[in-house]
Amino acid sequence: xxxxxxxxxxxxxxxxxxxxxxxxxxxxxxxxxxxxxxxxxxxxxxxxxxxxxxxxxxxxxxxxxxxxxxxxxxxxxxxxxxxxxxxxxxxxxxxxxxxxxxxxxxxxxxxxxxxxxxxxxxxxxxxxxxxxxxxxxxxxxxxxxxxxxxxxxxxxxxxxxxxxxxxxxxxxxxxxxxxxx
Numbered sequence: 001x002x003x004x005x006x007x008x009x010x011x012x013x014x015x016x017x018x019x020x021x022x023x024x025x026x027x028x029x030x031x032x033x034x035x036x037x038x039x040x041x042x043x044x045x046x047x048x049x050x051x052x053x054x055x056x057x058x059x060x061x062x063x064x065x066x067x068x069x070x071x072x073x074x075x076x077x078x079x080x081x082x083x084x085x086x087x088x089x090x091x092x093x094x095x096x097x098x099x100x101x102x103x104x105x106x107x108x109x110x111x112x113x114x115x116x117x118x119x120x121x122x123x124x125x126x127x128x129x130x131x132x133x134x135x136x137x138x139x140x141x142x143x144x145x146x147x148x149x150x151x152x153x154x155x156x157x158x159x160x161x162x163x164x165x166x167x168x169x170x171x172x173x174x175x176x177x178x179x180x181x
Contacts, residue, residue: 024059026177030159034066035094038134041112042097058113062173065119065127065155068094068134072126098137112138115145116176118169120153127155148172 029037041061046052070089073079090096101112115138119131131147138145150158150169161167 024177025057026060026062027058028062028064028173029066030064031155032067034063035068035070035092037061038063038066038068038094039092039097041115042094042101057111060113060177061115062176063115063117063134064158064169065123066117066130066134067127068130094134095137098134098141101141112141112143114176114179115143116173117145117147118158118172119147119149120155120158121149121151122154123158124155146176 027037027040029035038061041058067073070084070093073082074084074086074089117131117135119128128149135145135147148169153161153169158169162170162173164170
């Protein structure tokens with residue numbers, strides 16, 4: 001008998017293998033996962049890991065329908081479970097991290113790789129606002145980035161459909177990752 005088909009999320013990984021260097025690290029996330037992935041871009045990994053040289057460098061980041069501003073989360077029912085403090089909101093809101101970042105940091109300490117941001121047409125205005133503001137901030141500090149709005153998609157379908165070879169966002173991500181800087 002033939003082996004079972006790979007799980008759906010295996011598809012993007014398997015087709016990326018021949019397109020990218022085995023030494024490339026491409027990160028990505030959706031919604032709160034996009035926030036966590038973006039935070040990874042601003043982490044000084046040398047300090048965190050106690051090394052004098054960066055142990056790795058990200059090649060790109062794909063951030064889908066991301067939460068980049070934690071203020072609205074803190075003011076919503078979601079904070080009943082999260083219990084975000086004002087200090088944490090300031091510390092982990094991406095615009096604040098961007099304000100601390102400078103071109104000099106990029107040259108001397110760390111490099112923020114190219115970023116692909118995407119939102120769904122049916123995402124809330126708040127997701128679209130945050131995408132737009134984060135994109136603007138990335139460009140202000142010299143990060144190569146682009147953003148796409150996917151017609152007819154919603155907050156969940158934008159990621160659920162990534163397993164489809166002919167899905168517009170799948171094609172955009174594969175092309176983006178394959179491009180030289």
